[in-house]
Amino acid sequence: MSAATLEKPSLDNRLAIRSWRTPALLGVLALVALVAFAIFGPGGNATFRISQDNDAWQVPNLVLPAKAFGWVAALICIALAVLAYLQMKNEARVAKWVTMTFSIVFVVGLLVWIIGGTTTQNITLVGLFTGAMLITTPLVFGSLSGVLCERSGVVNIAIEGQLLAGAFTAxxxxxxxxxxxxxxxxxxxxxxxxxxxxxxxxxxxVVNQIIVGVVLNVLVSGLTGFLFEKIMKTTVNGSAIYNQPAHLPDLPIPLLSEIPILGPTLFRQSLIGYLMIVLVIAIWFGLFRTRWGLRIRAVGEHPKAADTVGINVNRTRFLNVLAGGAIAGVGGAYFTLVAVSSFSKDMTGGLGFIALAALIFGRWNPIGAALAALLFGVAGNLQSILSLAGTPIDGQFLAMLPYALTILAVSGFVGKSRAPAADGEPYIKG
Structure with a gap:
């Protein structure tokens, strides 16, 4: 092997563009962990209830001393932040496992710190995750809609409108x-x-896709609000007969539904909940393991090249957008057929936009988007649980957690995310 070959990696590293955002963010969060979790950490214990009283399999509670665990979490975060700095300096990149491990340790440390300072000093993990599914499920459907659209090159800002239309119509x-x-x-x-x-x-x-999406969101919001006032508020004998939808029942799977945490979260779902799991797996397999998915990704990355091999670019995009709309509509039905039993104006509450953040967070991958949606769902449900637990943290701070995560996701602090090359670019044949 020649000397030039041996020197090439170091030359590439010197020429590589370094982004210090991730090491800087990890460093700041590590400092927060040291001050909050360790130095000024609460002196109580944080108890995590894993099983419910009626579960067939009972698992003992997990009890962690808040201050001692805070020191452990803070030291691990500091070590990972230093490692991220060294990796960026020497290799011009931070390994994914570093940011993932840091995120897990910091989140667990944050939970222990918060719960150790509450009046009850305990939290039920089953309630945390089952409640999070009320937010996660429509988020997953919305992000899957975005995956299908954007992988084919169409930016879908109209997810919010699709969810709302589905909720109203259902x-x-x-x-x-x-x-x-x-x-x-x-x-x-x-x-x-x-x-x-x-x-x-x-x-x-060939209208600007972002403008069309925003207009559709406003249109659906206004139309459903108008029809809600004119139709759904109509009462007969004091009853709003057009706003009392039938309910989709839960369908627990025997044995699987008794698994601690996972059972109540994943296997005591309604039909829509199980359909969500199937769609995540099916769309991932279809996009990355089939010819159909290869054609879609080709259209989203290089439509001109796809056209030269006989792929109808615009038809592929058209069909994908329609399929994405159907998926988002089903996600909207979850609001009125499962989560609650009636429709209210703008009840989606901006989850369509958070679904876009989950899509970016998950790097346009169905499984990644689903995991990101679960993270947003847990963050959203954590607010209500910790408020009931008597946490000293202001409720407004907890309420902003999902949106703070959204900002971090779309700003690139979670890592470099590259959209499909032709995303948002119209294709004119010829």
């Missing part, structure tokens, strides 16, 4: 027919209709 149709499955099907159709408008204007008429 409630209305399920109330009229007294059939939750009819409402679920109608929700998918509503999502397709919103997506059809997005596809027509952005693909056929």
């Amino acid at each position: 409630a209305l149709v399920a109330s009229i027919t007294n059939n939750a499955f009819a409402g679920l099907f109608a929700a998918a159709v509503a999502g397709v209709l919103v997506s059809f408008l997005l596809a027509v204007f952005s693909i056929k008429y």
Whole structure:
């Protein structure tokens, strides 16, 4: 091996562009962990209840001394921050396992610090994750819609409108027919209709995709609000007959539903919950293990090259946008057929935009987006649980956690995320 070959890696490292955002962020968070978790950490214990009283398999509670664990977590965070600095200095990159391990240790340390300072000093993990699924499920459907659209080159800002249209239509149709499955099907159709408008204007008429998405969100919000006032508030004998949708029941899977934490979270779901799990796996497999997925990714990365090998670029994009709308519509049905039993104005509460952040956080990968959605869901549910537990932290600070995570995700602090090369760029044949 020649001397030039031996010297090439160091030359590449010198020429590589270094981004110090991740080491800087880890350093700041490590300092926060040292001050808050260790030096000024609470002196009590943090108790995590793993099993519920009615679970077939009982697991003992996990009890952690808050201050001692705070020191351990802080020292690990400091070591990982230093390692991230050295990796960026020598290799121009930070290994994924470093940021993932840091995130897990910091989050667990934060939980122990908060719970150790509460009046009850305990938290039920089952309640934390099952409650988080009320937020996570529509987020996953919304992010999967975004994956299908953006992998084919269409930016889907209209996820919020698709979720809201699905929620409204599911409630209305399920109330009229007294059939939750009819409402679920109608929700998918509503999502397709919103997506059809997005596809027509952005693909056929080459209108700016972001502008079209924003307009559709405003349109759906206004239309559902108007119809809610004119139709759903209509009462007969004091009852709002058009806003009493049938409910999709939970379908626990024997044995699996008894597994601590995982059982109540994943295997005591409604039909929509199980469909979410199937779709995450199916879309991941389809995108990365089939010819269909290869064609879609080719269209999103290099549409001109895809066109030269016989792929109809705009038709592929059109179909993907429609499929994404159907998925988001089903996610919207979760609000009115599972989470609550009625529709209210703008009840999606901006989750469509957080789904976009989960999409970016997950790097346009269905499994990554689903895990990011779970993180946002846990952060959102943590607010209500810790408020009930009597935490000294201000409730407004806890309420901003999901949105703070969103800012970190889209700003690139969680790592470099590269969208499909042709994402948002219209394709004009010829």
